[in-house]
Amino acid sequence: MLPPLSHGWAYEGGSRTGGKGEVDAKDKMQEKGVSPADNSHRMLPPLSHGWAYEGGSRTGGKGEVDAKDEVQEKGVSPADNSHRMLPPLSHGWAYEGGSRTGGKGEVDAKDGNDALVKSMPRDEAHVSAATLFAIPAPLVARETKKQISDCTRRMFNFRYGMARSNSAFIRPFVKPWSGGAQRQLAAVSGHQISMKLRAGIVGLPNVGKSTLFNALTGGATAQAANFPFCTIEPNVGIAEVPDPRLLALANIAKSESVLPAVLEFVDIAGLVKGASQGEGLGNKFLANIRECDAIVQVIRCFENDDIVHVSGSVDPERDMEVINLELALSDLAQVEKRLQRALKDKSVTQAERDGLQKVYDALAEGKPAREILPFLSEDELADVGRLGLLTGMKVIYAANVGDAELAIGNKYVDKVREVAAKEGAGVVLVSAQVEAELVELPLEDRKEFLESLGVQEEACGLRALVKETYSLLGLQTYFTCGPKETRAWTIKKGSTAPQAAGVIHSDFEKGFIRAETMSCEDLVALGSEKAVKDAGKLRSEGKEYVCKEGDVMLFRFNV
Numbered sequence: 001m002l003p004p005l006s007h008g009w010a011y012e013g014g015s016r017t018g019g020k021g022e023v024d025a026k027d028k029m030q031e032k033g034v035s036p037a038d039n040s041h042r043m044l045p046p047l048s049h050g051w052a053y054e055g056g057s058r059t060g061g062k063g064e065v066d067a068k069d070e071v072q073e074k075g076v077s078p079a080d081n082s083h084r085m086l087p088p089l090s091h092g093w094a095y096e097g098g099s100r101t102g103g104k105g106e107v108d109a110k111d112g113n114d115a116l117v118k119s120m121p122r123d124e125a126h127v128s129a130a131t132l133f134a135i136p137a138p139l140v141a142r143e144t145k146k147q148i149s150d151c152t153r154r155m156f157n158f159r160y161g162m163a164r165s166n167s168a169f170i171r172p173f174v175k176p177w178s179g180g181a182q183r184q185l186a187a188v189s190g191h192q193i194s195m196k197l198r199a200g201i202v203g204l205p206n207v208g209k210s211t212l213f214n215a216l217t218g219g220a221t222a223q224a225a226n227f228p229f230c231t232i233e234p235n236v237g238i239a240e241v242p243d244p245r246l247l248a249l250a251n252i253a254k255s256e257s258v259l260p261a262v263l264e265f266v267d268i269a270g271l272v273k274g275a276s277q278g279e280g281l282g283n284k285f286l287a288n289i290r291e292c293d294a295i296v297q298v299i300r301c302f303e304n305d306d307i308v309h310v311s312g313s314v315d316p317e318r319d320m321e322v323i324n325l326e327l328a329l330s331d332l333a334q335v336e337k338r339l340q341r342a343l344k345d346k347s348v349t350q351a352e353r354d355g356l357q358k359v360y361d362a363l364a365e366g367k368p369a370r371e372i373l374p375f376l377s378e379d380e381l382a383d384v385g386r387l388g389l390l391t392g393m394k395v396i397y398a399a400n401v402g403d404a405e406l407a408i409g410n411k412y413v414d415k416v417r418e419v420a421a422k423e424g425a426g427v428v429l430v431s432a433q434v435e436a437e438l439v440e441l442p443l444e445d446r447k448e449f450l451e452s453l454g455v456q457e458e459a460c461g462l463r464a465l466v467k468e469t470y471s472l473l474g475l476q477t478y479f480t481c482g483p484k485e486t487r488a489w490t491i492k493k494g495s496t497a498p499q500a501a502g503v504i505h506s507d508f509e510k511g512f513i514r515a516e517t518m519s520c521e522d523l524v525a526l527g528s529e530k531a532v533k534d535a536g537k538l539r540s541e542g543k544e545y546v547c548k549e550g551d552v553m554l555f556r557f558n559v
């Protein structure tokens, strides 16, 4: 029986029913096919506000809870959250928890207007609004499925989950709503949207994935500890793309706020040999990685007898092979299943079947899908392209070394480089351990700490990893810069000025006239827009202009 709450609960996915149900009861829980008595194991904490439970909770199912008054966040007292007061909606809201930096949300609104609620004062938002207000785009009201065009200052409903990391420890995590086919994600702050892409972190158990994830996302969302299968439920978090140019620009414009570009990372359970046959846990969560745009494969390259290696020794080549094989087998199973269905399904075209067959053949020969996908026609790709094949994604190998080796690497890293070179994949040297220590330090001390390790900030670690992911995904940055904010925007390489404008708002693209453009380097070197103009380096670019990395742009548009 549930505690007598004055607001509703929603349950979904039945541990007992096997089906889905939803409850919205004032004081009594009703669930399809489950009598209240059966639910005694579902007792929830007697809170005056809501929680949501998700797979791995004591229900084993999914749920979401509406809160009325305010939201309680793990480790943060309600007083601290006064700025997160929930709006008096008939429909409730839950907020991001665990870390203030991670997660992305869901617009929970009856219609677009319902989603328009109180904004969070900047000074209280310990991280940029970009990270807090990260939501799938285009914004869609959940119930009406209508697109919401005005994204101004909304609060978002974050689903909570309870992950059981081991038998003794239960912690909340943030579960994203991936919005079905809306793969293109965006971060929202104020009235602006920027493109956000996702990278999935995979690797053997206990190699440092969660440690790296936490450092990347600047929080402690994922439990990281020295035992294999520490992570069970996937963690999702947003990493700000570090860019020293932002601060330099913000200083010039005396901007009130600075908003970096963001990338999203997903941390899943470790994969082991035989995962595709159900060994271990990771395979279950590969589905989360299928929604990603790229893969970061963490390879253990540090020696430490205290940290268990599931295979008993450090051997990057073997480890890479195990992981890549499991990814390929998982893809093979996926394509095979789909192919069988497609053969019976009359709505699937012959070209689509051919596409599936070609990919199946390549995978069966031990080739990654990325080798064959570029050779398929658009029609052939239509079906297989939706499968989110893991071996079809670009990979970055993150060679995780001990702190002393971050500057120069070691023999294991050389091995990773050798294998990666054959595949044409990138390698980034990181030390999850160093990164975990770095995020604890105040900004001004980080550089010094890295210098003590003989490391140049940009050359390795998270910055390099994010940068590499960025370039792997074919992305580049441009800036908008003014007294209100300085902001980095993500665009695909080769984007034209109107396309770049469209990342901010579709109206900017539609009504594009010109873009006042200067290079970030010029602006920083000359110190003001006026100086850039006087030096004849402020350009007025038109519709055909292909943006360059680091352009600072001001769009003139007319709608």
Ligand SMILES: Nc1ncnc2c1ncn2[C@@H]1O[C@H](COP(=O)(O)OP(=O)(O)OP(=O)(O)O)[C@@H](O)[C@H]1O
Binding pocket: 203, 204, 205, 206, 207, 208, 209, 210, 211, 212, 223, 224, 225, 226, 227, 228, 229, 230, 231, 232, 268, 269, 270, 271, 302, 304, 307, 400, 401, 402, 403, 430, 431, 432, 433, 434
């Ligand atoms: N570069 C490193 N040097 C030394 N120790 C490290 C390094 N990276 C990670 N570790 C340690 O390895 C252990 C495992 O880390 P973590 O929990 O992040 O691994 P994981 O890959 O997420 O594991 P799982 O698959 O079980 O979830 C932790 O104790 C962590 O501190």
Ligand SMILES: [Mg+2]
Binding pocket: 209, 210, 211, 222, 223, 224, 230, 231, 267, 268, 269, 270
């Ligand atoms: Mg982990």
